[in-house]
Every structure is written in C-alpha cells, then in structure tokens.
Amino acid sequence: xxxxxxxxxxxxxxxxxxxxxxxxxxxxxxxxxxxxxxxxxxxxxxxxxxxxxxxxxxxxxxxxxxxxxxxxxxxxxxxxxxxxxxxxxxxxxxxxxxxxxxxxxxxxxxxxxxxxxxxxxxxxxxxxxxxxxxxxxxxxxxxxxxxxxxxxxxxxxxxxxxxxxxxxxxxxxxxxxxxxxxxxxxxxxxxxxxxxxxxxxxxxxxxxxxxxxxxxxxxxxxxxxxxxxxxxxxxxxxxxxxxxxxxxxxxxxxxxxxxxxxxxxxxxxxxxxxxxxxxxxxxxxxxxxxxxxxxxxxxxxxxxxxxxxxxx
Ligand code: ADP
Numbered sequence: 001x002x003x004x005x006x007x008x009x010x011x012x013x014x015x016x017x018x019x020x021x022x023x024x025x026x027x028x029x030x031x032x033x034x035x036x037x038x039x040x041x042x043x044x045x046x047x048x049x050x051x052x053x054x055x056x057x058x059x060x061x062x063x064x065x066x067x068x069x070x071x072x073x074x075x076x077x078x079x080x081x082x083x084x085x086x087x088x089x090x091x092x093x094x095x096x097x098x099x100x101x102x103x104x105x106x107x108x109x110x111x112x113x114x115x116x117x118x119x120x121x122x123x124x125x126x127x128x129x130x131x132x133x134x135x136x137x138x139x140x141x142x143x144x145x146x147x148x149x150x151x152x153x154x155x156x157x158x159x160x161x162x163x164x165x166x167x168x169x170x171x172x173x174x175x176x177x178x179x180x181x182x183x184x185x186x187x188x189x190x191x192x193x194x195x196x197x198x199x200x201x202x203x204x205x206x207x208x209x210x211x212x213x214x215x216x217x218x219x220x221x222x223x224x225x226x227x228x229x230x231x232x233x234x235x236x237x238x239x240x241x242x243x244x245x246x247x248x249x250x251x252x253x254x255x256x257x258x259x260x261x262x263x264x265x266x267x268x269x270x271x272x273x274x275x276x277x278x279x280x281x282x283x284x285x286x287x288x289x290x291x292x293x294x295x296x297x298x299x300x301x302x303x304x305x306x307x308x309x310x311x312x
Pocket of ligand 1: 020041042043
C-alpha cells in the first residue's frame with residue numbers, strides 16, 4: 001500500500017527582508033519515519049521548522065502536511081502536528097500534571113477524556129509517577145519528556161521537534177531516542193526533527209543535509225555514507241598545497257583541504273596508507289584512515305567543514 005507523504009515540501013524559499021534563509025527546498029517525509037534535518041548553525045533548519053509549524057509563511061513554493069497546505073489550511077495542520085520547541089515552553093512553577101492539563105484545554109480537551117489522555121502519555125513516557133512534582137525540580141531530560149508529553153496530548157500524527165537533544169546529558173539523549181523509536185514503532189507517529197549533532201543524525205531513518213538554506217542531499221545515513229567511494233584517508237600535511245599537488249600527480253586523486261587537513265576518498269584505504277607515506281615521507285605530519293562519517297558526507301557535498309558546535 002502506498003501511503004501519501006506525511007510532509008511534502010516543494011521548491012520552498014523564505015527570506016527575512018533581504019536575507020534568503022531557504023532556497024528552493026524540496027523534501028518528502030514518509031509516514032512513520034524519523035526524519036532529520038541536519039545542518040550547521042545558520043543553515044535554515046529553524047526557519048523551515050517555523051514554516052512547518054505554521055508560525056511563518058513561505059515566501060515562495062509550498063509545504064503541506066498530510067495533504068494540508070501550511071498557509072491555506074493552517075488550522076488542519078495545527079491539529080495534525082505536535083510541536084516541541086528548543087527552549088522549554090513549560091510553566092516551571094506548576095506541577096507536571098497541571099502543565100499538561102492547561103495545554104490540553106488549549107486543544108479543547110476536558111474532563112475524563114483529558115485526564116485519561118494525560119495518564120496515557122505520561123505512562124508511555126515513563127513519567128506518570130512524577131505527575132505531582134513541580135517542573136522546576138525535574139532534570140533537563142525529564143523536563144524534555146514533559147515537553148514531548150505535551151506535544152502528544154492531542155494525538156498528532158506528526159511530531160515536529162527543534163533540536164530535541166539541546167541541553168541534555170548523554171544518558172538523557174539515549175533515553176530520548178528510546179522514546180522516539182517507541183513512538184514510531186508503537187503509535188506509528190511520524191517524527192521530523194532538526195539537529196546539528198552528527199551522532200543524532202545517524203539515528204534517523206532518513207535525513208536531509210542542509211547548508212546555507214539549501215538541501216544538499218537526502219537519504220538514509222547508510223546510503224549517504226555509501227555515496228563516498230570507499231574509506232576516508234585524512235592527512236595532516238606540513239605544506240598542504242605541496243602535498244595536494246604531489247598526491248594529484250602521483251595517485252591521480254583529488255584531496256579536499258578542510259581546516260588544514262587533506263581528505264582523500266579511497267577504496268582500501270589501509271592498503272593505500274603505506275604507499276602514501278613511502279612516497280611523501282617528509283611531508284606528512286600524521287595520517288588516519290576510517291569509514292566515512294556523515295561529516296565526511298557533508299564535506300564531500302559542500303567542500304567545507306561542518307563546524308557544528310558539538311563536533312568532536
Ligand atoms: P539554523 O536553525 O540552521 O541555525 P536559521 O533558520 O535560524 O538556521 O537561520 C537561517 C538564516 O536566516 C541565517 O542566515 C540566519 O542568520 C538568518 N535568520 C534567522 N532568523 C532571522 C531573523 N529573525 N531575521 C533575519 N535573519 C534571520
């Protein structure tokens with residue numbers, strides 16, 4: 001059975017006055033997948049998130065969610081989506097239960113229906129026993145879970161999350177991903193999230209890599225990494241220009257120079273390594289070989305470093 005896409009974005013552009021923040025973005029998100037928008041700061045992720053959550057209108061092009069246009073049918077769109085913002089939108093002086101109660105009322109939920117929905121989302125997120133606690137006393141990870149519970153209260157088919165891991169420690173990040181997978185598997189919720197963290201993008205079913213307002217490439221993490229022909233050999237040279245010329249001439253390869261490091265795509269990188277070192281014994285400070293990462297994919301398609309804040 002062919003399901004219509006959960007999100008369909010077609011040649012969408014957006015400008016803040018004269019500054020073009022999105023250029024001809026085209027993306028389709030399938031129902032029931034966890035889809036990531038990966039890009040460094042300033043690549044346009046938040047702008048796209050704002051358009052999908054009906055807080056801003058496209059300057060050109062279209063975006064629709066389950067067939068509803070984000071501009072013309074924003075009322076339907078809002079009913080189909082749950083939104084989890086980057087900064088906490090909880091009332092910290094209220095109890096967990098009270099935060100959810102207020103939010104549910106905004107969606108017209110009342111009485112026993114609202115109470116049972118609150119119980120069910122809090123149970124599924126593992127925070128039912130914390131319902132009487134003040135939000136301000138909870139850890140960042142638990143507060144994020146309350147945010148997600150809020151976003152799910154009206155049973156949306158699509159959950160939009162802006163940088164969901166921001167401010168979470170590694171343990172809480174793992175727990176967050178367990179919850180997202182569970183939502184996808186058990187409730188068939190589609191999840192669209194933005195991230196600048198490469199490890200997080202690795203966990204998505206599919207992702208679009210964004211840079212400077214454009215979608216550079218879309219695919220599963222596996223497909224994207226496979227688009228690199230073999231291994232990545234990273235060389236720290238004494239003189240980048242001289243070594244680049246030497247490698248081009250001798251091996252007919254084209255290294256990419258990023259932040260003082262030469263990146264070379266090469267099948268069987270381990271076999272290539274000794275040849276490289278033997279040929280240029282005095283020109284190499286250090287050299288490593290590894291399987292391609294999403295950072296290598298980003299470099300391949302943009303020619304520059306990812307530069308994400310959390311890049312290791
Ligand atoms: P990201 O979420 O990937 O960091 P943003 O969508 O926030 O990217 O920003 C995309 C571009 O739009 C950047 O060049 C940024 O400087 C610009 N921008 C974002 N918000 C505004 C605004 N309110 N006014 C003008 N320019 C903005």
